[in-house]
Amino acid sequence: MDSTLYETKTDKLFKFFVYICLTIALIVVLYPLIYIISASISNPTYVNSGKMWLLPKDITFEGYRLIFGNDSIWRGYLMTVVYTGLGTFINLLVTIPAAYALSRKDFYGRGFFTAIFVLTMFFTGGLIPTYLVVRDLGLIDTIWAMVLPNAAAVWNIVIARVFFQSTIPKGLEEAATIDGASNFKLFFKIILPLSAPIIAVMALFYGVGHWNGYFNALIYISDRDLFPLQLVLREILVLQDMSSNSATMTGDTAQLIHSNQQLAAIIKYGVMIVSSLPVIIVYPFLQKYFVKGVMIGSLKG
Amino acid sequence: MSLGTTIANKSKDEINVTKLKKSRLKKILQNWQLYIFILPALLYFIIFHYVPMYGIQIAFKDYVPSLGFLGSEWVGLKHFERFFNSYYFWDLLKNTLGISVYELIVGFPLPIILALLLNEAKDGLYKRTVQTVTYAPHFISVVVISGMIIAFLSPTTGIINHVIQFMGFEPISFMSDPKWFKTVYVLSGVWQSTGWGTIIYLAALSGVDPQQHEAAIVDGASRFQRIMYINIPTLVPTMVILLIMNLGNIMALGFEKILLLQNPLNLESSNVIATFVYQAGLLDAQYSFAAAVGLFNAVINAILLVAVNQIARKTSETSLW
Numbered sequence: 001m002d003s004t005l006y007e008t009k010t011d012k013l014f015k016f017f018v019y020i021c022l023t024i025a026l027i028v029v030l031y032p033l034i035y036i037i038s039a040s041i042s043n044p045t046y047v048n049s050g051k052m053w054l055l056p057k058d059i060t061f062e063g064y065r066l067i068f069g070n071d072s073i074w075r076g077y078l079m080t081v082v083y084t085g086l087g088t089f090i091n092l093l094v095t096i097p098a099a100y101a102l103s104r105k106d107f108y109g110r111g112f113f114t115a116i117f118v119l120t121m122f123f124t125g126g127l128i129p130t131y132l133v134v135r136d137l138g139l140i141d142t143i144w145a146m147v148l149p150n151a152a153a154v155w156n157i158v159i160a161r162v163f164f165q166s167t168i169p170k171g172l173e174e175a176a177t178i179d180g181a182s183n184f185k186l187f188f189k190i191i192l193p194l195s196a197p198i199i200a201v202m203a204l205f206y207g208v209g210h211w212n213g214y215f216n217a218l219i220y221i222s223d224r225d226l227f228p229l230q231l232v233l234r235e236i237l238v239l240q241d242m243s244s245n246s247a248t249m250t251g252d253t254a255q256l257i258h259s260n261q262q263l264a265a266i267i268k269y270g271v272m273i274v275s276s277l278p279v280i281i282v283y284p285f286l287q288k289y290f291v292k293g294v295m296i297g298s299l300k301g
Numbered sequence: 302m303s304l305g306t307t308i309a310n311k312s313k314d315e316i317n318v319t320k321l322k323k324s325r326l327k328k329i330l331q332n333w334q335l336y337i338f339i340l341p342a343l344l345y346f347i348i349f350h351y352v353p354m355y356g357i358q359i360a361f362k363d364y365v366p367s368l369g370f371l372g373s374e375w376v377g378l379k380h381f382e383r384f385f386n387s388y389y390f391w392d393l394l395k396n397t398l399g400i401s402v403y404e405l406i407v408g409f410p411l412p413i414i415l416a417l418l419l420n421e422a423k424d425g426l427y428k429r430t431v432q433t434v435t436y437a438p439h440f441i442s443v444v445v446i447s448g449m450i451i452a453f454l455s456p457t458t459g460i461i462n463h464v465i466q467f468m469g470f471e472p473i474s475f476m477s478d479p480k481w482f483k484t485v486y487v488l489s490g491v492w493q494s495t496g497w498g499t500i501i502y503l504a505a506l507s508g509v510d511p512q513q514h515e516a517a518i519v520d521g522a523s524r525f526q527r528i529m530y531i532n533i534p535t536l537v538p539t540m541v542i543l544l545i546m547n548l549g550n551i552m553a554l555g556f557e558k559i560l561l562l563q564n565p566l567n568l569e570s571s572n573v574i575a576t577f578v579y580q581a582g583l584l585d586a587q588y589s590f591a592a593a594v595g596l597f598n599a600v601i602n603a604i605l606l607v608a609v610n611q612i613a614r615k616t617s618e619t620s621l622w
Contacts, residue, residue, distance in 0.1 A: 011524045018421045025415060026431050029438060029496065032449060035460065050463025098342035101335040108328040113339055117346055122549075122606065125353020126595035127575075128582040129370075132359075133352050136369070151345045183334035212442035215557050219583055230444045237448025238561050268452055272445045279440045287433060294497075295504045 040064070040269035047269070063270035073271065075225065076232035083228055084210040087147040091206040092199060094152040099160030100191060103168075121154050131219060145220035146228070150209070156202055159296050163198040164191070201293040204286055208279060229275050236264045236271055360593035373589075380593035389572070397573040397598075400559075404487045405547055411491060412498030413536060417528055419499060420506045435496025447561035450489050451476060477566035486562060486571075505539045506532060541619040549606030574598045 034054065039047045043058035051057060067073055098117075102110050124130070130149065139145040168191060176186045192199075214230035221227060273280075329336075355370065360380060362373040384390060415435070422428040438446075453459045454475040462472040475481045509531060517527050556575035563571040574594060582591025606621075614620035 008523065014524045015421065018418050019427075021418050022422060022427075022431050025418075025496075026434055029435050029492065032453065032492070033434075033437070035453075036449065048458035050458075050460060050467075053460065053463075094341045094345055097338035101338040104332070104335060106328065107332055107335050108325060113343065116351075117342065120346055120350040122603065123354060124350065124599070125356055126592060126599060127578055128588050128592040128595055129353035129356030129359065130349065131583060132356060132364075132366075132370075132588065133349065137348075148345075149349050151349070152342050157342065183332060183338075187334075187338070208440060212440070212444075214442065214444050218560075219579075230442055233442075233444045233448065234561065237444065238451060268448070272448055276441055276445060283437065283440055284433065287436060291436075291500055294500045 036269050036272050040273050044266055048265075063267045064274070067267050067270050067274055070267075072224070072227070072232050073229070073274075076227055076229035079226060080211060080229040082143065083146045083213075084207055086143065087150070087210040088203055088207045090147050090151050091153075091156075092202060095157050095160055095202055095206075096192075096195065096199060097187070098152070099157045100164050100187060102157070103161045103164035104173075117154050117157060127219075134220060140220055141223045141226065143226065146213075146216055146226075147210075149216060149220075150213075153206070153209075156205055159293060160198050160202060162296050163195070168194060197289070197292075200286075201289050201296075204282075204289060205293060211279060233271055233275055237268065357592060357596055359589050360596045362589055364589040364592070366588075376589075380590045381597065383590065384594050384597065389577070392569070393572060393574050393577055396570055397575075399570075400483050400486060400573060403483050404490060407487050408491050408494070408498075409544065409547060411495045413502055413540065415495055416499040416502035416506060416536075417532055419503060420532065421524065421528070432496070432499075435499070437496070438493040439497035441493065443557045443561060446489060446493055447558060450485060450562060454485065476562070476564065479567045479570035482562070482567045482570045486559065490558070501539055501543070502536055505536055509535050537617065538619045541613050541617050542621065545606070545609050545613055545621050548609040549602060 031054075038052060038054060038056040040063055041059050041061060042052045042056040043060055044063075046052040046057040098113075101107050102114055104110070125133075134140065134145055134149055139148060172190060173186060176190055181189070212230065214228065214234060217226075217228045217231045218234075221231070359370060359373060361375060361377060363376050363379075364370075364373045368374075419428060419432065422431070441449075453461050456462050456472045456474040461475075466472055473481065475485055513531050514527055517531060522530070556573060556579070559571055559573055560576050560579065563576060575598070578591045578595045578598070581587045581594065610620050610622065
């Protein structure tokens with residue numbers, strides 16, 4: 001709505017105030033991001049002494065050289081790609097058909113199924129019983145522990161269901177049924193090709209979750225070969241500061257942490273960039289889909 | 302009514318019931334393929350959500366792994382009593398509630414304010430830039446966020462302490478001082494999620510009828526007055542729903558970040574129920590005790606959710622159910 005014509009002096013003043021506030025918000029969020037990028041390619045001495053505060057100083061790519069030469073980072077990257085790919089595939093396999101079934105008014109029991117799914121948003125077994133179930137299933141230290149316990153998210157099923165209900169014309173389903181198409185045929189031949197937007201949104205939501213997830217790995221994975229990137233990062237970025245308490249650790253771990261600490265000083269900022277890179281690259285292109293997904297979710301389902 | 306008609310009615314009912322059953326069966330058979338669609342999700346929720354719920358009973362048992370959920374011996378409220386009588390009980394409760402309330406007070410209004418401000422800005426490059434940039438931190442992993450916090454706040458090499466020293470103050474060791482933990486946790490959360498949190502409010506604001514604004518302008522309302530009397534009232538239902546959800550999650554802190562930022566020096570103010578459950582259950586393998594603590598947490602959560610929902614329904618006619 002264009003109301004510039006009716007603006008009074010106080011309105012103009014108010015508008016000025018709005019832009020000032022937005023600029024402050026912009027700077028507060030943007031500054032740390034720029035700082036990390038600059039710090040990752042600056043000479044660490046300048047960074048650590050506070051002489052680098054915005055733009056890179058004495059540019060060096062030594063940090064990145066070390067990152068790309070580090071085996072556990074590469075290994076973590078590879079495993080994260082595997083978990084993200086496999087995990088997202090399973091998520092879609094579970095979410096999309098379930099959401100479609102729940103969107104159908106003639107699906108007997110949809111209320112019941114919706115209720116038992118939604119109930120898990122408010123009541124859970126909690127950390128310990130869930131862990132015990134995963135353990136009893138023999139999933140500990142396997143790839144499956146990273147993908148099966150999060151095979152679906154209720155919220156995403158609800159979002160996808162709302163999509164099916166609101167965008168697929170009912171007539172299409174009826175016409176296909178009259179033509180004698182089975183539900184399978186209807187789903188694969190007609191519904192799926194029309195569902196690209198929601199599949200993309202779901203893949204993004206789940207994919208980013210897998211890419212950034214560390215908690216499942218923390219509790220279910222102790223085999224270093226299966227560590228996702230985030231666990232490797234945790235050792236480099238977070239645990240280094242606690243190495244002073246290494247008295248209780250075995251020599252091995254203490255040594256590992258010590259060498260990590262040396263490494264960490266140089267590559268600290270670089271790994272933040274490298275690990276977030278895929279998300280950073282896709283984000284600007286996909287932002288509007290993310291936003292759309294959240295907005296569908298905000299509707300009453 | 303004579304006996305005859307009652308019987309007739311009854312048999313009619315019975316016929317209706319059998320008819321209904323038949324049509325129900327027919328409905329199910331007609332769409333049997335849809336049940337195959339729902340099957341993977343159903344299996345998932347049963348195995349990874351309902352079996353663990355059933356497993357909560359170990360909170361009242363002495364869980365022995367070889368005996369499983371069912372076979373272990375009942376011990377009543379032993380684990381709960383141990384928790385309530387422990388010296389750390391009040392600290393855990395205080396930290397859990399303290400961090401949550403702090404987070405709610407600081408973190409809840411900010412997305413609303415930012416959304417109102419963004420709504421006032423003209424659609425264009427600048428507005429889009431602010432949105433793109435403020436959404437972005439939402440996509441950074443908690444591990445990287447924690448790494449950033451630790452790096453920025455380091456007493457010797459962190460940029461924030463360099464600024465503090467530049468202004469002539471003593472450097473602060475934020476991460477090893479229990480006094481600072483809650484603030485660091487909450488403010489970093491604000492930095493990460495305020496922008497993203499505006500989306501829902503912006504969506505609600507875009508639904509305001511422009512005629513309302515036009516009418517208000519004709520009546521001589523200023524921009525600020527229009528925000529106060531048109532925009533904010535529009536947001537109230539969304540606010541109430543989000544507030545209920547937040548309050549209902551007050552005990553379920555995002556403990557991934559707490560766990561990452563926690564160290565022995567700030568434990569005094571960073572130890573919350575969730576991290577304690579992790580420590581006692583998974584690191585010390587006290588399964589039953591940890592499950593009891595977790596259950597206590599969940600029960601308080603559920604009570605809060607129901608209570609807040611009830612209050613909201615009474616006072617604002619908006620509620621989750």
